[in-house]
Amino acid sequence: MFSKKMLIVVVLIVLFFFNMTILNVTSKRDTASPTWAGRVFIYVVDPFQRAAIHSIRFVRSIWEDYFYLVTVAKENKRLRSELGRCDEQINRYREMEHFNTRLREFLRFKKQTNSEVLTAEVISKDASAWYKTIMIDKGLRDGVEKGAPVVVPQGIAGQVIDAMEKTSKVLLVIDRNSAVDGLVQRTRARGIVKGDAYGSCIFQYALRKEDIKPEDIIVSSGMDGIYPKGLRLGVVADVQNIRSGIFQEVRVVPFVDFEKLEEVLVVMHTPEEILEDLPVEPAGEDPFKR
Amino acid sequence: MTYLVYIPIAIVLIVMQTVVLPVLFFAERSYDLMIILVLFLGFYRPGTESLPVVLVAGILSDSFSGGPFGLCTTTYFWLFVGVKMLIPLFHADSWLVLFVGILSGVVLEHGTVWLALTMRRTPWHLSAESFRTAVFQIVWALLTGPFVFHMIKGFVGVWDIWFKKRFGSSLDLDEV
Numbered sequence: 001m002f003s004k005k006m007l008i009v010v011v012l013i014v015l016f017f018f019n020m021t022i023l024n025v026t027s028k029r030d031t032a033s034p035t036w037a038g039r040v041f042i043y044v045v046d047p048f049q050r051a052a053i054h055s056i057r058f059v060r061s062i063w064e065d066y067f068y069l070v071t072v073a074k075e076n077k078r079l080r081s082e083l084g085r086c087d088e089q090i091n092r093y094r095e096m097e098h099f100n101t102r103l104r105e106f107l108r109f110k111k112q113t114n115s116e117v118l119t120a121e122v123i124s125k126d127a128s129a130w131y132k133t134i135m136i137d138k139g140l141r142d143g144v145e146k147g148a149p150v151v152v153p154q155g156i157a158g159q160v161i162d163a164m165e166k167t168s169k170v171l172l173v174i175d176r177n178s179a180v181d182g183l184v185q186r187t188r189a190r191g192i193v194k195g196d197a198y199g200s201c202i203f204q205y206a207l208r209k210e211d212i213k214p215e216d217i218i219v220s221s222g223m224d225g226i227y228p229k230g231l232r233l234g235v236v237a238d239v240q241n242i243r244s245g246i247f248q249e250v251r252v253v254p255f256v257d258f259e260k261l262e263e264v265l266v267v268m269h270t271p272e273e274i275l276e277d278l279p280v281e282p283a284g285e286d287p288f289k290r
Numbered sequence: 291m292t293y294l295v296y297i298p299i300a301i302v303l304i305v306m307q308t309v310v311l312p313v314l315f316f317a318e319r320s321y322d323l324m325i326i327l328v329l330f331l332g333f334y335r336p337g338t339e340s341l342p343v344v345l346v347a348g349i350l351s352d353s354f355s356g357g358p359f360g361l362c363t364t365t366y367f368w369l370f371v372g373v374k375m376l377i378p379l380f381h382a383d384s385w386l387v388l389f390v391g392i393l394s395g396v397v398l399e400h401g402t403v404w405l406a407l408t409m410r411r412t413p414w415h416l417s418a419e420s421f422r423t424a425v426f427q428i429v430w431a432l433l434t435g436p437f438v439f440h441m442i443k444g445f446v447g448v449w450d451i452w453f454k455k456r457f458g459s460s461l462d463l464d465e466v
Contacts, residue, residue, distance in 0.1 A: 012371065019364050023402075026358040027409040038353030045350070048301050052309040 102263055105153040109265065115228060117151075117265040118142060123167065132175035132195060134158075136264060139166040147226060149267045155232035155255035156180060156220060157264050168266070172258055173233065174199055181224035182233050184210070185217040193218060193233050193252060199259075201234055203250035210248070212239050218252050228267060295449045296327070296343045299442055300350055303327055308354050321431040324351050325395035326438045328366045332373030333382040333391070334443070344370045358406045365399040372398075385436065392435040396428050 103119075110117055120136035138144045140163050148160045150170045158172040171178050174195040182193040182203065189210035191203045203218055216236040222229025234252035241248045303323040311320045324347050331340035348363025355362055373391060380387045 016368075019360070019367070023358060023360050023364055023406060024409045026360045027406045037349050038359070041346075041350045041353045045301055045304055045354070048305050049309050052305045056310060 099263075106263065106265060109151075109153040116268040118144065118268055120144075120150075120168070120264050120266050122261050122264060131177075132158075132172040132258065133161070134170045134172065134261060134264075136168050136170055136266070137166070138266060139164045139168050141165055143268055144168045144266050145268075149227045149231075150264045151227075151231055151267060152256055152261070152264055154257070155234065156227055157256050157258070157261065159226055160266065170264070173254060173256075174201060174258055179224075180227055180233060181221045182218045183221045184212055184236075185219050186213075187211045187216070190221060190223075191218075191250070196251075199254075200237065201252040201254055203236070203252045204247065206248050206250055208241055208246060208248050212236060212248065212250055214238055293343065295446055295453075296331075297346075299327060299445065300324065300343070300347050304350055304354060307351075321396050321427040321435070322351065322362070322365075322399055323438060324348075324362070324366065325369065325392065325399065325431070326435055327442060328370050329373060329388070329391045329395060330439055330442045330446075332370045333377055333388075334446075337374055340370065357403065361402055361406050362399075365395070365402045368402075369395050369398050388436055388439060389432055392431050392439075393428060396424075396431045400424055400427075 106119055118138055120138040120142075122134050123137045124135040126133040136144075136150070144160055144163045146160055146163045148163075148168075150157045150159055156173055158170045158175070158178060160168045161171040162169040172195065173180055173193065176195050178195045180193040181190070183190045184203075184206075187210060189206050189212055191206035193201045193203055196202050203212075206212055214236050218233045218236065220227040220229060220231040220233060232255050234254040237251045237253045239248055239250050303326075307320065307323050327347060328344055331343055335343075344366045345363060348360075348366040351362035351366070352359050372394065377387075
């Protein structure tokens with residue numbers, strides 16, 4: 001009655017409508033819950049999916065960790081470099097801060113003096129360990145003259161012993177060749193402050209009868225015609241009264257820390273003038289507390 | 291015994307479809323890999339042997355799909371029927387036929403989705419994004435589908451050789 005082809009066509013048409021009906025029904029369901037057969041398939045395939053995802057994640061984690069480590073190493077290198085730059089910058093800022101502080105002290109000191117002063121930077125120190133001199137970056141063309149006193153806000157640093165075109169050599173008060181006419185601020189006892197080449201000074205020629213005690217402040221007397229009067233030199237560390245002599249031996253620790261000398265002031269004119277309102281207390285650290 | 295070869299293939303394809311591709315590449319723009327298996331069955335395997343596999347593959351895909359149940363089964367079934375009806379007219383090993391088959395499969399699945407959405411009376415329109423997705427799937431299927439097809443064919447061929455040595459009979463890939 002029907003040919004085979006006709007039968008196939010009829011079956012397919014029936015199947016098509018059946019399929020559309022099923023699809024229509026399932027399409028209108030809110031949830032796409034699988035049938036029991038679907039659940040079985042999910043149950044069967046689930047281990048493979050887990051194995052696959054774990055394998056992929058494992059491989060990916062190794063891969064990513066490797067790249068992560070490479071990235072971290074690169075970042076570490078970059079951060080170290082950046083840290084180095086930051087340290088350098090912080091150091092520069094600290095230096096500027098210290099420089100600023102020193103300049104402020106210099107400025108304050110300048111205002112307190114009647115003399116004209118010139119700020120100079122220490123460019124080198126004595127090559128020999130036996131002498132205490134420094135080189136400053138100001139010379140004849142800046143108006144620096146031989147014999148000009150060199151001071152810092154903490155006190156007297158020394159005097160110019162050689163002025164060149166652009167630089168000058170300064171003999172520090174701690175050099176054994178240096179001598180400054182000084183007096184004890186409290187008792188006005190006079191003497192000569194000489195360097196002992198060991199970082200401190202000796203207050204010489206102070207008569208035994210003079211009342212000198214430790215922690216007395218020694219200032220310049222202005223009588224030597226070099227240093228202005230009243231500039232601080234140092235503080236008395238200890239006093240030795242030698243019975244046989246007429247003088248007492250006084251060791252003086254300078255206020256100026258010569259190891260840290262970076263900028264100085266060169267007093268331009270002969271200091272006949274008197275420094276006014278100089279601070280009695282040390283502006284810097286107390287040498288005894290160092 | 292012949293189903294033993296298709297079940298692992300179907301599982302591998304569904305795992306690739308649901309796990310590997312979404313993790314490694316892309317999920318929403320990947321075409322249905324099971325279409326390639328259906329095409330292979332339509333091209334090379336007899337209907338009586340393939341039809342259960344097609345239906346199982348459809349149910350398998352439907353089980354892992356969020357769409358209406360039967361959507362994939364419908365697609366695979368009618369794709370398989372279409373191929374079976376048309377393949378006697380063409381050469382099964384032709385690349386052009388393979389491309390057309392892949393293209394038809396992807397388009398048919400999109401059509402079935404559209405049909406299901408229409409039946410549900412879901413407000414739906416062809417947006418630019420869905421159009422891009424469809425085009426991407428078609429292009430991606432045309433580019434990679436033939437490789438998947440020949441991988442399946444190769445695997446079945448290897449299985450055939452092994453099966454023939456072991457049990458003395460083969461799947462006979464030339465059988466249509």
